[in-house]
Amino acid sequence: MLYQTTKDHESLRQAIREFAENEIKPIAFALDQNNEFPDEIVKKIGENNWMGLPYSKKDGGAGLDVISYAIAVEELSRVDGGVGVILSAHTSLGAYPVEAYGTKEQKEKYLVPMAKGEKIGAFGLTETEAGSDASGTQTTAILEGDHYILNGSKIFITNAPKADIYIVFAVTTPDIGTHGISAFIVEKGWEGFTFSDPYDKLGIRSSTTAELHFNNVKVPKENLLGQEGQGFRIAMQTLDGGRIGIAAQALGIAQGAYEAALKYARERIQFGRPIAQQQSIAFKISDMATQLRAARFLVYSAAEMKHNELRYSVEAAMAKQYASDVCMKIVDDALQIHGGSGYMKGMDVERFYRDAKITTIYEGTNEIQRLVISANLIGRMPKSKKSAGGVAAKKAEPITGVRKREMIQTDTAQEAVDILVENLKKDGFDFTVGIDLNTPIVDSDRVVSVGKGIGSEDNMELAKQLAHAAGASIGASRPVAESMYLLPLERYIGMSGQKFKGNLYIALGISGAVQHLKGIKDAGTIVAINNNPGSAIFKNCDYGIVGDLNEIMPLLIEAFGTEEKKPAPPMKRIRKAKPRKLAPAYGVYVCTGCGYEYDPELGDPEGEIDPGLTFENLPDNWECPECQTVKADFIEEKYPADRQ
Amino acid sequence: MYNIRKITDDLYFVGGNDHRLELFENMFPIPDGVSYNSYLLMDEKTVLIDSVDWAITRDYLRKIEIVLDGRDLDYMLIHHMEPDHCGAIEEVCLRYPKLSIISSEQAFDIMRQIGYDIPEDRLIKVKEGDTMSFGKHTFAFVEAPMVHWPEVIMSFDTYDGTLFSSDGFGSFGAIDGKMFADEVDFERDWLDEARRYYTNIVGKYGPFVQDVLKKASGLPIQRICPLHGLVWRENLGYILEKYDKWSSYEPEAHGVLIVYATMYGNTENASQELANDIVQKGVKDVKVYDVSSTPVSQLIAESFKYSHIVIACVTYNLGIYPPMKNFLMDMQALNLQNRTIGIVENGTWACNVGDLIEEFFDEEMKLMDVLSDRVTINTSLNIGNRNDMDALADSIVESVNNLKELKAKQG
């Protein structure tokens, strides 16, 4: 085969190059100096039909291939890396997820105007606690009726605040890591959706980058992109493609720097001849050209694979990592060739030098790219899912999940109670409101619950007073209802009884049997009061006081207040449906000789294949461990579309 | 006479029924019997297509003789070397000493393992893409590995569009005089047994069936002749679509299968209660089975049919009640996936079965979504369980509706 772009590719390159030279180059320095977003230029790029190059005409795009798109980013970046990333973030981060996962309606409403260039797109994944590791995502989206309520912030978002349409990632199911993340299409202008001032950046200053702030933003249910829980998958798949864009950006910046250096080296005369005639300069130039060619092949090949719907994430990672690494080297050498002039504002290489750095950082730092690549080649340590004996390892986490476990230790009970109540108030609990003592447990926002430690029926009255003071209803552990008959059966809390899903659970004299703890695992805040410091309840609480109930209860009643409570506002109950599972992101293959399935999670210990190695990366001479059928005779399993 | 039927002008059915076999593969009850299909092609050459179980060989030989009507038998084409189809091979070879056997290389390996001693020069090996002409009829061979066994081939008669599909498209149930799927009310009288046959016999090998369906989609198929059950010559799309669903583990019905394990009736009672709730909340397609008294193969077939499965189970010596465990293991062995699971657990002193079942679905099976609303019963349902029963029923109904919506969106 001949590794070459087509005539159409090259005429597109020519058109974009002319546009960049004529329209962008003259203002590039000013854009950089003024940190200015080129609205007019972006409009014209859209008018030229370049804002949706790889999308079908039906979707408002140009119906070209991914290489065409890479060429566009490359050519814009060759002149101005900032403009390059505007197109890249718009096309592969803003528009792509809608193309890949959008419904017909979503495509009509959002993809078409983006692909036509009428609307600008952006992608909001990164947060303060979620950079390289998206599982740290803290932005939440809670379904309430027909809307999700979005809260949280995103940082470092390219094209914000100029973009009109944002693909935003938020947690819909907490505590299950990346499986609980979902993607949403959010429009600029919706109530509660605001931006920070754009950042002042080292480079790519003609592109704009800002924070997104969501304060109870109502996102219509139909703007969920894909299914709940599919968000992480969508983000990763989007970034795979985005990496081609960033690789093309790095390629373009490096190309620009190289051309400038070549020109300068030919013109600059020292020691009586062009510095290009010095071998050390000439070799720099030759290295640059070689690296550019290698990078270009990597980028176009990844683009071609994507276009042909092959698995390309490793190749895109290689392209991004290599193109940006050599870009850094090339801009460095190019500036060096320019000598002191290169260090001055107004010289293109000075700008290229600063613009280049971002390409090794965003859309996955180059360390992360290497992680992606190496994990694919080497596999990784086996998951400690099962211990050697095949027995499932016990979860390290307490039954009620990760809790604060703040043990309040003071000299007197009074001090402990004061600290507790103060903390609860700080957490937002309002003890001037309350609910009826007999509110069904499932409908109770707060419950004061008694265990066998309550001792006798006499103390029950005190517990009820405490429930009233705390604005709570009254509940119990199973034995208190079942064998002590202190409360009716439908008021005991536990796995086989009522589940408490409200915000405040005050456990009095409850030791914390497993079946009880399972009934309160969805509780917002758990307060434990018990005289045995070894009780399991203390490992499962947010606040704990070790002490005698007879002493603590009266103090607590006093501290919460005995006045008549105002009616509490209706409780918001969050339904914690787990998202549906998704098919593995890697290919799963089965043997035509015996039906054996190769599972990358397990690898093939006898064949000395480490876990984590995908089927594609198994050596060509690998054979089925059960029947010795050759690798080439395996077939790939398919999964339902709604599980992808 | 002799129970011979014509499939086309040149093709005769010479197989037969078995009503005396109680358990197919010595495991699956077949109250309606089973048929072993074999066909005889009368072209310039005579070709016996597959053979039958030893149990019905006496009649079978007689039928061949009658159809041949004095001609010799030239070939025997064997698509699948499982004993229910090759029981008569040796006997046929003895009677027709000039005949050659056509099959795949691996099939001959298996034949030798079975112990048939047939000289090498009477064996014709074929592989994917090979063709053989018998006169008017030219057969193209298609490899269908793991559509039950690895050696399986199918063949396509390019002259009249007949696909000989091996175990594919087969069914339990003796055909008893009927020959074609269009001669019966298939959906009413045959679909359940066809599903039970496919899911239990070939269910594990969905990806391979998908692979063959892909190959078949390019062929102008007029007729499907399987090795068990009825021949298809009309409305082929119907059975192809069923196979597509089963082999891709897509549910046929958006409804609920409840399987319970009970010793003294309390868990059964809770299951009935749950079924009642679900129906009243609007999902009407609900089936309830007792795991102890229902053949596992039937439970498996129903599991392949329904989108939602509720496992209601007692704790048994700190473990899963053995018949239920057996059902779950079978489900896993048959590679069932892509289902939503609800759990009702019962225990009197240390109820841990729900955790065990949930872990089994999460760790040992693929794409099984266990609903987080679980009902825990201490011996018998009491007033305290009301909310949990409601929550489980609600969450099942919501999930069924969501799935319907999702599928509608996908179009």
Ligand SMILES: Cc1cc2nc3c(=O)[nH]c(=O)nc-3n(C[C@H](O)[C@H](O)[C@H](O)COP(=O)(O)OP(=O)(O)OC[C@H]3O[C@@H](n4cnc5c(N)ncnc54)[C@H](O)[C@@H]3O)c2cc1C
């Ligand atoms: C100008 C700009 C534009 C951006 N645009 C967008 C956008 O449009 N949308 C968006 O969602 N985000 C955007 N980002 C965010 C960008 O993708 C992140 O900054 C990037 O992913 C790195 O995250 P971090 O900054 O938190 O670094 P960290 O994750 O904190 O990493 C710090 C360092 O640790 C290394 N490191 C981290 N984990 C590992 C590991 N496991 N192994 C080895 N090394 C590791 C990193 O490689 C890096 O060197 C943008 C950022 C910038 C600067």
Ligand SMILES: Cc1cc2nc3c(=O)[nH]c(=O)nc-3n(C[C@H](O)[C@H](O)[C@H](O)COP(=O)(O)O)c2cc1C
């Ligand atoms: C032989 C046997 C073993 C049992 N093992 C347990 C057990 O280990 N833990 C438990 O909580 N209950 C155990 N049980 C109780 C049952 O799980 C169940 O609660 C009881 O049989 C009532 O339900 P049923 O009427 O549906 O059978 C056992 C019962 C029997 C008969």
Ligand SMILES: [Fe+2]
């Ligand atoms: Fe078979």
Ligand SMILES: [Fe+2]
């Ligand atoms: Fe068979």
